[in-house]
Amino acid sequence: MSKKVAIIGGGVSGITSALILGKLGLDVTLFERKKTLISGPPFCHLHAGGNLYREISDEQCITLLEQSIDFAKLYPQSIDKRPTVIALPSDDPQEPQMLFRRLELLRAMYKEMVRKQPDCAILGESDNYFELFSKEQIIELSKEPEARHPKNNREWLIPFAKNVDIKSIKFPVIVVQEYGINLFSVGASAGLALESMPNVRVYREYEVTNVQRDKNSFTLEASSYRGEFDYLINSCGFQTGVIDDMLGVKEKRMVEFKAAFTSLWSQRSPYWPEIIFHGERGTPRGMGQFTPYCGGFVQLHAMTQDITLCKECLVKTTQQSSYPKLGTHLLKTIESG
Ligand SMILES: Cc1cc2nc3c(=O)[nH]c(=O)nc-3n(C[C@H](O)[C@H](O)[C@H](O)COP(=O)(O)OP(=O)(O)OC[C@H]3O[C@@H](n4cnc5c(N)ncnc54)[C@H](O)[C@@H]3O)c2cc1C
Structure with a gap:
């Protein structure tokens, strides 16, 4: 049976992982808490x-x-x-x-x-x-x-x-x-490609709120969803540390x-x-x-x-947490502009 992979985060790293693993025939489920895939700046620098x-x-x-x-x-x-x-x-x-x-x-x-x-x-x-x-x-x-x-x-x-x-x-x-990268185009083309793969599921507006690790698997909760996976890819961008903290993974990182x-x-x-x-x-x-x-x-x-x-x-990051916390006013700006 094909290995089950959960990907948390539908930014450029999450959807690219989903595309590559989907092409390899793995059973892939991607969770994105927002309505759309890739919600960063639409035109970027390569x-x-x-x-x-x-x-x-x-x-x-x-x-x-x-x-x-x-x-x-x-x-x-x-x-x-x-x-x-x-x-x-x-x-x-x-x-x-x-x-x-x-x-x-x-x-x-x-x-x-x-x-x-x-x-x-x-x-x-x-x-x-x-x-x-x-x-x-x-x-x-x-x-x-x-x-x-x-x-x-x-x-x-x-x-x-x-x-x-x-x-x-x-x-x-x-x-x-x-050169430049058009992320509108990356999001749209990757979204269409993922939809066409029968072994890939994309859950938009599903925020992962709990992850537990057992001996050989991960249990994940997102809204009404609860499932077990063999592998987990944490692609949450600057919030990667939130999932790390749920799993007790210690990482040193900075967020700017x-x-x-x-x-x-x-x-x-x-x-x-x-x-x-x-x-x-x-x-x-x-x-x-x-x-x-x-x-x-x-x-x-x-x-x-x-x-x-x-x-x-x-x-x-601090000794207690792998999630570097920006101030509340900055988090608000990131959420609502
Ligand atoms: C103003 C600005 C300009 C930039 N310009 C450039 C540039 O020119 N060139 C360049 O290469 N990079 C640029 N970057 C950086 C680039 O945007 C990031 O490096 C890139 O978006 C990282 O991709 P990612 O997939 O790792 O994370 P993100 O794009 O942050 O994606 C993470 C995703 O995870 C989702 N998520 C988080 N937590 C959960 C959860 N619990 N459950 C479900 N989903 C969750 C988020 O909603 C988000 O969609 C810029 C960034 C900014 C802010």
């Missing part, structure tokens, strides 16, 4: 190299590159092919050159991945993984007309060059092939609140790259991320206080 984070290790960057390529291979229809621009604020204590060594390492890793498995060439030619633009080039580009359908980094950079305050950033500006503001910029040209103002994290001039949506909408998201508008956004 961290193909993790260049967003200057403080993470080379190994973590390589893992992000590999995982992003795996993700893009699974959901090719949901990848928004547009590059990411990285600009350091002019008052940053560091220089853009500090990123070059890592970018070169990632380019070499990507080249090697493509050599071994040609279907990994999701991010275009490996030689073009990143490109540098000087101040003079950006000034030149600011005078050019915007391309209707940008075909190269230069054309993608034109709207940025026309709008950026040249005095507020350092040069060179880096353009890297970290990130805020996003979406706005209509009707004058905006239709094709913008993603833009990262790559400030030092944890400082008031920390990282700010500008993500283009379709239809003229844009999203500004970040963890710096000027964007989150709150203190104590970073919380840790």
Whole structure:
């Protein structure tokens, strides 16, 4: 008889686990407490190299590159092919050159991945993984007309060059092939694929409120549902620790609140790259991320206080609990915006 797997959480990790295990023929049941699958920010950044984070290790960057390529291979229809621009604020204590060594390492890793498995060439030619633009080039580009359908980094950079305050950033500006992810599309396509699998059941609006572990199985309760499973996958995002606490699993983790503001910029040209103002994290001039949506909408998201508008956004586990607890006001914001 096929093994029974329960997945708690219908975010991107839960539905991807359900898809993969469902394809392998396992008996899968997914529980999501909300009405819809994937309820996070609809347009996201594919961290193909993790260049967003200057403080993470080379190994973590390589893992992000590999995982992003795996993700893009699974959901090719949901990848928004547009590059990411990285600009350091002019008052940053560091220089853009500090990123070059890592970018070169990632380019070499990507080249090697493509050599071994040609279907990994999701991010275009490996030689073009990143490109540098000087101040003079950006000034030149600011005078050019915007391309209707940008075909190269230069054309993608034109709207940025026309709008950026040249005095507020350092040069060179880096353009890297970290694309976007359309999570509306991931949620919709994965939802349809899961519905078509007879061995997979998806329970929406079922919050798991109790889990117990016996010798060889897990007993799980969600609303009126009660069932036994051979395996349990805990995919509850920042609330993973709630289930860990029910099972007595001790984990150390941190949770950081990130805020996003979406706005209509009707004058905006239709094709913008993603833009990262790559400030030092944890400082008031920390990282700010500008993500283009379709239809003229844009999203500004970040963890710096000027964007989150709150203190104590970073919380840790304690000896008693594997669930780092954000303040009640932040939990309310996450629930109701
Ligand atoms: C503003 C913002 C911008 C972001 N931008 C990016 C980006 O550009 N690129 C990127 O890669 N990442 C980005 N992220 C992070 C990304 O959204 C998360 O890493 C991702 O959503 C994690 O997926 P997950 O499936 O692990 O968890 P989640 O997406 O949090 O999903 C967990 C699910 O579990 C459900 N759940 C919780 N408890 C229970 C329970 N007891 N019973 C049933 N269901 C339960 C929740 O309702 C939720 O649907 C951003 C996050 C934020 C907040």
